Amino acid sequence: QSAGKDAVTLGMTLEPPGLDPTAGAASSIAEVTLYNIYETLTKINSDGSVSPLLAEGWEVSPDLKTYTFRLRRGVKFHNGEPFNAEAVKFSFDRAGGDKSTNKDKRTFANLTTQVVDEHTVVLLNKEIDPDLLFLLGQATAIIVEPKSAETNAAKPNGTGPYKLGAWSRGASVSLVAWAEWRDASKIRIRRATFRFIPDPAAQVAALLAGDVDAFARVTPRSMAQFKGNPRFQVLISGSRAKTILAINNARKPLDDVRVRRAIAAAIDRKAVIQGAADGLGVPIGSHYVPGALGYVDTTDLNPHDPEKARRLLAEAGVKTPLELTLTLPPAPYARQGGEVIAAQLAKVGITAKLQNVEWAQWLSGTYGNKNYDLTIISHVEPFDLGNFAKPDYYWGYKSEKFDKLYDEIKNAARPADRARLLGDAQRLLAEDSVHAFLYQPQWVTVANKNLRGLWKDMPIFINDLSALSWTTP
Amino acid sequence: MAADTQPPLLQVQNLSITLPTRRGPARALRALDFSLARGETLGLIGESGSGKSLTALALMGLLPEGAQLEGSIRLNGQELLGRPDADWCRLRGNRMAMIFQEPMTALNPVHTIGRQVAEPLRLHRGLSARQARAEAVALLERVGIARAAERLDAYPHQFSGGQRQRITIAMALACGPDLLIADEPTTALDVTLQKQVLELIGELVAERGMALLLISHDLAVIAGAVQRTLVMYGGTVVEQGPTRALFSALAHPYTQGLFAARPHLGAGRVPGLRLPTIAGTVPELADLPPGCPFAGRCPRTIAECNAALPAAVPVGEGHTARCIRLGDA
Amino acid sequence: MALFLLKRLAALAATLLAASIVVFLVLEILPGNAAQVLLGPDAAPEAVAELARKLGLDQSAWQRYWHWIAGLLTGDMGLSHAYGTPVGELIAERLLLTVPLALLAMVLAACIALAAGVYAASRHNRLGDVGVMALAQLGIAIPNFWFAILLILLFSVQLQWFSAGGFPGWTQASGGGFWPALQALLLPAISLAVVQGAILARITRSAVLDVLREDFVRTARAKGLSRRAALWRHVLRNAMIPVVTVMGLQFANLLAGTIVVENVFYLPGLGRLIFQSIANRDLVVVRNCVMLLAAMVVLVNFVVDLLYAAIDPRVQVAGP
Amino acid sequence: MRALRHRSLVLGALLTLALLAAALLSFVWTPWPPYEMDMASTLQPPGRAHWLGTDAYGRDVASLLLVGARATIAVGVIAVGIGLAVGTLLGLVAAARRGWVEELIMRVADFTFAFPALLLAIMLTAVYGPGMVNAIIAIGIFYIPTFARVTRASAQAVWAREYVLAARASGKGAARITLEHVLPNIASVLIVQATIQFALAVLAEAALSYLGLGTQPPQPSWGRMLAEAQTLMFQAPLLAVWPGVAIALAVLGLNLLGDGLRDALDPRLARQR
Amino acid sequence: MRDLHHHYRLPRRRLLGPRPLLPVLHGVSLEIAAGRSLGVVGESGSGKSTLARLVMALETPASGSVQLLGRDLHRLPPAQLRSARRDFQMVFQDPYGSLDPRQSVERIVTEPLRALARPTRAELRERAAEVLAQVGLRAGDAGKYPHEFSGGQRQRIAIARALITRPRLIVADEPVSALDVSVQAQVLNLLAELQERHGVTYLLISHDLAVVSHLCDEVLVLQGGRVVERGAPRELFARPQHPYTQTLVAAVPRLVV
């Protein structure tokens, strides 16, 4: 039935607000466009490694500050304009420029792009960033065509294998294969439709009713009914995300490490994972995930121990019940996890008042104004230990020790050194109990069993359509 | 009742109605007997709630749901009780018609008067829309609606009360019924209008030879308009007879009391003068005594009055009264 | 008639003006802004500030209000913060779903209601009446989103007759077409119509019963019309008067109901757009959508008033 | 037929009492601690231990339903209270003071009518955060014009009665007439309206909670239970049934009660309908 | 009462135009001597009830004045008007609509007293019993509610209410038109008796000429808001002068025995 099928319908939870990843940070923009419409110099693979895409190859200077890219030849944008070093320079200068609304503006502001010749560019980085190649494979680093850059949100123009077909706002975006792409013959899927279904129950219904062929990151709750169903394949993938119970370290009495440790000890990660993600998660003890360079298991550093938690609270001289607000953004993991955590905290004498907020409110109130005690949030950026070194970050964490450590990590050119230092950093954060680190979420993809080429792991959120195909049963 | 003569137009025998009420079934009408010949006019008077309207509705077969009927109603000798609704429908508006008390509400506010007057014509005579319209104009003109042709497409609210009552009369007369029932057709109207409408009905009845059953609670209206009169009280006809005879020799204590209680026009105020009154009030249906309904209020009540409904006693030529104490005053 | 219209239109305009002020002020208090939402927590603050400037979020409230109203009057609703496209287009697309959905639901509701209400009234107090009214009570009591879920379970998941949601669009080009689109709207419309229909059925029944008691119905019967003929010719039109009023009032609830139902069936309608835009702080869109909904409600009630005059000759020129 | 009417009143009263009883009972007793999660026994089918089974957190559904009745009642009572208090006052004033005061009040009422409750609630919760209090206020505000209209219409009818004219002839002012004559005579209408609005409030709360704008966790609410159950609809369909049935029964009960009261309080209707 | 003019304002016809006026009374003047009774007759819509409302100071006349015992009612400050109301009371047409169904007879009857002052409960009870006795009701009826009474009895309650302040003038707007003949007589007798015993003055409005002629010393015929004829009932109805009065009298159905 699926033989010779060349169309696919993919489900997505949220609709992208526009199709320009340089003007918005919603991951849904990348999910639709990255590697499909737009391309980057490097490509991030399912296992987190980086391979050539628009760049055929590159050299990195030993001090990690100079990158030389050799660009792929004969590449054109959808509108016929050629892809060349000028386009790269334009894209990166624009991303770091004054008028930039790129969320990674700071990264690009540190870069100086030099055109060597038509097909060679050199990037000079002011700071050391070991993850730059990975970063250049992300959606914020797409190469745009100068004349069409400003209209990308509605009329995306890239070098990728797909062009925008139709966008019926609120419902779906469809992409159609671009016949003039350099490897057009390898494309199996001629037409891909992304359908936006925010409601978890509707997601399940859509899958069961066959309205969508695949749904990446469906709500874990609904997984059980697909597992035993022969019509579907269920992929469970790791991620680089860290779901944490963030603690406002700047607030009393949370500035006392004993109180934070008490909170961490009060929490049974297993139960939280069960409640928040239906068991789909790996416990973490620090702000780092298994599989990443230099990971160390710190989950036993401060294990679940309500007795100890109560003791720590008493030591800190906290009067129980201690009343704290627990701010929850709209994501299901937060709302569901919040209930579980509140129940666990209650057992050690902490009354967590649940406060459900919208995303916008979370951003302005919790993130912007740092007006919160506790909040549950998943940090999906792959390499973001640096946030602990930012003095004005919403966590309110200040540690000279960590700052120094982080500086060393950044400047460590050799992976082995970095791995060691990263281990130290993880332990430090765990000991300081900066947050109650909960788990590394796993994503569930449910798909028609005949669909091939879906990503097993998701270091970043994308749907690589060119890799998809239908099997002939 | 001579057997060889043609049956009267309408003959009602021993008609009783039982109504379901909150306090159980109530005998709203008891043992009603009367007959009406073609061209004859009959009046029905009595106080509010005495059963006048029920009688009229029973004759039209339009009693409220749940009402139980006993006895017999014959039109032209044919028994009507027990007939299916379709048979009644053929008679209503055709052989017998009715004018209601409230001209303000008896007309459908959202239909033109032309349509409403033409409706029975189309229904019973099968006239085309155009023919029925022409006929409606004639009817409306006959009842005194000026420039009827122009006003055919007007709605009821554009007419005054008197005019509306004329329209309902036109509607009732449309098919030239044999029997016209008018249930308090003038109560809602001014005296001046009342006079006009009564005169109009009188003229039409005479002109077309219809039989008329006129219902009113106003003695004077009945006295001036009909040949025979029935006086109702508490669901029974307590007295009946030719109008003149009845009014000149009031027999039943209720009729007498009713008559005496009326103030007289032009008498002027006489200090110290009181109107004779009937003590008490009309009994409620569900509490009607098994005997004479007037028993409690009647100055002549004796124990026997409560025993059974008194039989109709002749007091004159065709004049009877249901009272066991007619003789002793 | 002209005066009546003029008066009503003036009231309408005043209502909408007041609505615009209230809507604008309420939305002003909303914490958070579109730029931050668009760029997310990891964005550089400079980028957020720049985006805010681009979106015009740095202007004073008064300036923005004025721009908005001036734009509205010239038919320009501005650009959506989130989508970057003209709000007018955005709303127009959504209206193509919400309006047909609401109308379809209304028509369904009216059909159910009239049939059930008239039937029940004509079998007053008998088994049919009691049965239909019991169903109506049930229809009112069931939350419409729950009913929607049950419909999906039965018709989409079990029987697979309808898709579980989504909207293919009215044109072939968007992958839909008239019939597929109508099919997609059917289940949502039914789940909306059941509650409204149940309410209307009850109103219809009691309206018909009220009219049945009117003197003119007795007059009609006295003319020789059968029960049924009297019902059709004399009762229905009079009974429609209160029914139409309630329908007008219900319309607001119906529109509100679409918000929920659009969520269940993930339909890209106006309700979802509002919901989503509030979350995104895309206030330009929210403002205009809310105004539009208010205008629709007001307009429908205006139409109801006109319908009134059409049904009831007594309310012509004078008007209220 | 009388008996039937009677039955609807009795049935309505019984269901409503059951709702009240459930809420009251939940303060002193529930089969299980309602907030206690048990991750080991999630999504249990109904059985001996858990009569109606457990939810995704292993909480006892029966207990949650009992406690959820509180939110339902709270929303109904307070929202109707707001609408009744303010709306009735406005309606009474509008009926007593004809002219521009009436015009103004009724225009404002019309205006509020242009915003469906749900929309109002969405905007309010966006501003002040989702939560039961805001939901209640939103529903309550929406009820104001409803009560104002009903009150004004019935109050005007009372004002047109001759006994009011008699009171005026006795020298009573508008305020006293309103208190002594108008209010007692429209009380039954208001009671009936209140029960009906109560039922609608239960539905509105359910819808809001379903959208995530109403009652917030951990406070159980039927609407939210339904929303949560919807995700698990295919695994544990019964989970979606219980709160749905609870809502339907509560609304049914209130509506029947309203109908019954309408008939009981209005002898004219009792005879006819 | 002098030269009363009155009109009602109708809804605007045009958006900004003036609200048209509906003239109802055109210079009606009348006076009643204490202890006498004046009847007002006229066709429907001739302004009878309007006149009654003006006399009762329930509405303000466009021009003209109403003087009771030398005071111009419409110029009195509100407080004084209130206390002046002691002297004039009203009886309405509809015995069903003029009594609040939710108040006990005692409350209904004592309403004018309570509106004027703050009497004690005992006082109220005593006065209520007194007036109820005057209209021929039992003291035990005080605790009952209107629906427990017949139309005639209700009208007695309404009269008792009017009597309780011992007024000098009672305005009765069609007090018997809703009653059956047999009951009507009872009420008419009661009215006559009260006048003879207490010297109350009546302004009696009715469309029933017989009723007016039975109870009144003088009759006033109103047509289209104008007084077209007045005189003692006997002469007036025997020899009506004005053509309108003539048609009115002629239209009355007579019972010729």
Ligand SMILES: Nc1ncnc2c1ncn2[C@@H]1O[C@H](COP(=O)(O)OP(=O)(O)OP(=O)(O)O)[C@@H](O)[C@H]1O
């Ligand atoms: N549908 C009904 N159900 C119960 N009782 C009824 C019904 N219709 C009439 N009655 C009662 O039957 C009795 C007779 O009513 P009917 O209408 O015949 O009186 P009437 O003589 O026409 O009075 P009126 O002069 O007021 O019109 C009254 O006591 C009335 O209350």
Ligand SMILES: Nc1ncnc2c1ncn2[C@@H]1O[C@H](COP(=O)(O)OP(=O)(O)OP(=O)(O)O)[C@@H](O)[C@H]1O
């Ligand atoms: N509130 C009002 N607003 C406008 N017009 C009114 C108002 N009240 C009465 N009218 C009109 O004033 C005129 C006189 O009314 P009024 O009630 O005084 O007549 P009436 O003689 O008492 O009539 P009826 O015998 O029918 O009681 C009528 O044309 C009536 O329509």
Ligand SMILES: [Mg+2]
């Ligand atoms: Mg009658």
Ligand SMILES: [Mg+2]
């Ligand atoms: Mg009058």
